[in-house]
Amino acid sequence: MTDPTAQTPARLHGLLEQSAEAWGKGLVVVDSDLGIVLCNDRARELMKFPEGVGVVGQSFVSTLCFLALGADAATSEAREAIGNQLLPVIQQEPWSADRIETGGTVIEVGYTPLSGGGFVYTFEDVTEARLLVERNRRLARAHMVALANLAESLDTNAGDHVLRVARMAEEISRILFEQGEFPDILDGFFREQIGTASIAHDVGKIGVPDHVLLKPGPLDADERAIMNRHVDSGRAILEKASLLVDGALHIGLGIEIAETHHECFDGSGYPRKLAGDAIPLAGRIVAVCDVFDALSHRRPHKRPWPVRLAIAYIRERSGTQFDPKVVKAFEAVMEMRRRVILLRWEAPLRLGHPDIDEDRRGLVSLVNQLASAESLRDRSAVEMVLDEVLGHLHACFRSEEEAMRQGGYPDVERHAALHAELIDEVRRYRQRFVDCFGQPEEEGLAVYLCSWFQEHVREDGDFRHYLVIEDADPPKIASRSNGLS
Ligand SMILES: [Fe+2]
Ligand SMILES: [Fe+2]
Numbered sequence: 079m080t081d082p083t084a085q086t087p088a089r090l091h092g093l094l095e096q097s098a099e100a101w102g103k104g105l106v107v108v109d110s111d112l113g114i115v116l117c118n119d120r121a122r123e124l125m126k127f128p129e130g131v132g133v134v135g136q137s138f139v140s141t142l143c144f145l146a147l148g149a150d151a152a153t154s155e156a157r158e159a160i161g162n163q164l165l166p167v168i169q170q171e172p173w174s175a176d177r178i179e180t181g182g183t184v185i186e187v188g189y190t191p192l193s194g195g196g197f198v199y200t201f202e203d204v205t206e207a208r209l210l211v212e213r214n215r216r217l218a219r220a221h222m223v224a225l226a227n228l229a230e231s232l233d234t235n236a237g238d239h240v241l242r243v244a245r246m247a248e249e250i251s252r253i254l255f256e257q258g259e260f261p262d263i264l265d266g267f268f269r270e271q272i273g274t275a276s277i278a279h280d281v282g283k284i285g286v287p288d289h290v291l292l293k294p295g296p297l298d299a300d301e302r303a304i305m306n307r308h309v310d311s312g313r314a315i316l317e318k319a320s321l322l323v324d325g326a327l328h329i330g331l332g333i334e335i336a337e338t339h340h341e342c343f344d345g346s347g348y349p350r351k352l353a354g355d356a357i358p359l360a361g362r363i364v365a366v367c368d369v370f371d372a373l374s375h376r377r378p379h380k381r382p383w384p385v386r387l388a389i390a391y392i393r394e395r396s397g398t399q400f401d402p403k404v405v406k407a408f409e410a411v412m413e414m415r416r417r418v419i420l421l422r423w424e425a426p427l428r429l430g431h432p433d434i435d436e437d438r439r440g441l442v443s444l445v446n447q448l449a450s451a452e453s454l455r456d457r458s459a460v461e462m463v464l465d466e467v468l469g470h471l472h473a474c475f476r477s478e479e480e481a482m483r484q485g486g487y488p489d490v491e492r493h494a495a496l497h498a499e500l501i502d503e504v505r506r507y508r509q510r511f512v513d514c515f516g517q518p519e520e521e522g523l524a525v526y527l528c529s530w531f532q533e534h535v536r537e538d539g540d541f542r543h544y545l546v547i548e549d550a551d552p553p554k555i556a557s558r559s560n561g562l563s
């Protein structure tokens with residue numbers, strides 16, 4: 079065998095370069111004088127280095143600028159100047175981070191300082207691996223939604239409710255994190271998992287008999303006791319599931335939520351009358367989201383409350399039922415949702431049928447929330463609103479078509495085909511969005527939905543004369559109906 083130390087530096091360099099290529103990763107090695115010692119083809123290809131960047135024997139400074147800012151610094155002089163400013167931030171600790179290229183390719187960039195001075199950058203295309211993680215995450219979420227639907231009667235639209243609760247729980251967590259609250263609890267894991275974990279908050283209702291679960295009106299003491307047991311059943315169901323999969327972290331957080339989402343901040347809740355910080359933060363967050371959503375949406379026995387009344391209800395109970403910090407973050411979420419208005423709820427959009435109009439109003443609000451998430455480039459929020467939009471469109475269109483059939487509207491089949499077309503379109507858009515980490519190339523969906531909706535309302539005009547409108551009851555405001563359980 080040849081003595082490796084007897085190899086010429088050029089030969090050793092060549093071997094190193096070949097090894098790096100065989101490894102499949104892009105590699106840039108920089109010595110302690112900031113000179114580029116090695117830069118393989120894979121690095122050039124993945125990072126799309128332009129001329130003058132990643133050149134062996136030259137200074138790393140302009141390559142550093144390109145890595146940090148991409149194509150923004152076009153000339154080599156500008157790159158050199160900016161690179162010099164960036165040098166002090168080169169760290170001593172190794173790190174790795176994902177970089178999303180336009181077009182959606184995800185490149186994992188790794189940095190490792192070398193013990194004798196100098197450092198190594200590695201680049202790897204991890205798009206497939208990251209997509210697999212995303213698909214698994216969506217699958218976990220879909221399973222949780224199916225479980226939530228199973229636990230409640232399908233008539234209660236539990237699927238839509240839990241998705242809305244999940245999104246709001248994520249938004250509140252993000253705001254609390256940005257405000258620097260609960261730094262020991264609100265780590266990346268918590269913020270990523272709370273949405274999926276919250277979905278099963280009422281899974282224990284599977285054990286509640288229908289005559290209690292679907293009772294139209296307040297429960298008596300015995301029925302209330304039966305209903306309240308859903309928190310312990312929920313915990314037991316999820317604990318059992320958690321035994322099957324080590325590392326299904328959202329189930330662990332889900333157990334906490336199922337068990338504590340009816341505890342009150344002042345200790346007057348159930349089942350254990352926990353108070354203040356003794357209630358896990360996830361339970362305190364979901365408590366607010368759950369009650370707000372139950373109030374502001376239709377349930378079998380009640381009309382939705384106007385949003386401002388539902389917000390007032392939550393605010394009035396800050397410090398008693400709810401954690402004041404969580405209520406503050408909830409109000410910030412509601413404020414943000416109000417800010418972007420792409421579509422207004424105005425007379426031409428109304429049909430004069432209370433249920434259909436209520437659905438449409440919900441759709442208008444979702445279109446605005448989608449526009450807001452798109453403008454913030456908040457990927458996770460866009461994805462969650464897309465899920466809600468699809469669920470909502472399904473429900474809206476189903477009841478509209480039902481009302482059309484009931485009223486004997488002759489054009490119902492053609493109209494239903496228009497609905498189906500839009501659902502297909504939104505589903506395809508979501509597929510493209512989920513399967514690509516970059517921004518979709520086409521215009522935002524919110525703008526498309528907005529114009530579709532305005533156009534479609536004209537189609538609905540003829541149908542107005544066939545409407546059968548039953549007596550609309552005013553919103554029922556009960557302080558504690560089973561809708562809030
Ligand atoms: Fe709920
Ligand atoms: Fe329609």
Ligand SMILES: [Fe+2]
Nearest residue numbers: 279280339563
């Ligand atoms: Fe509950």
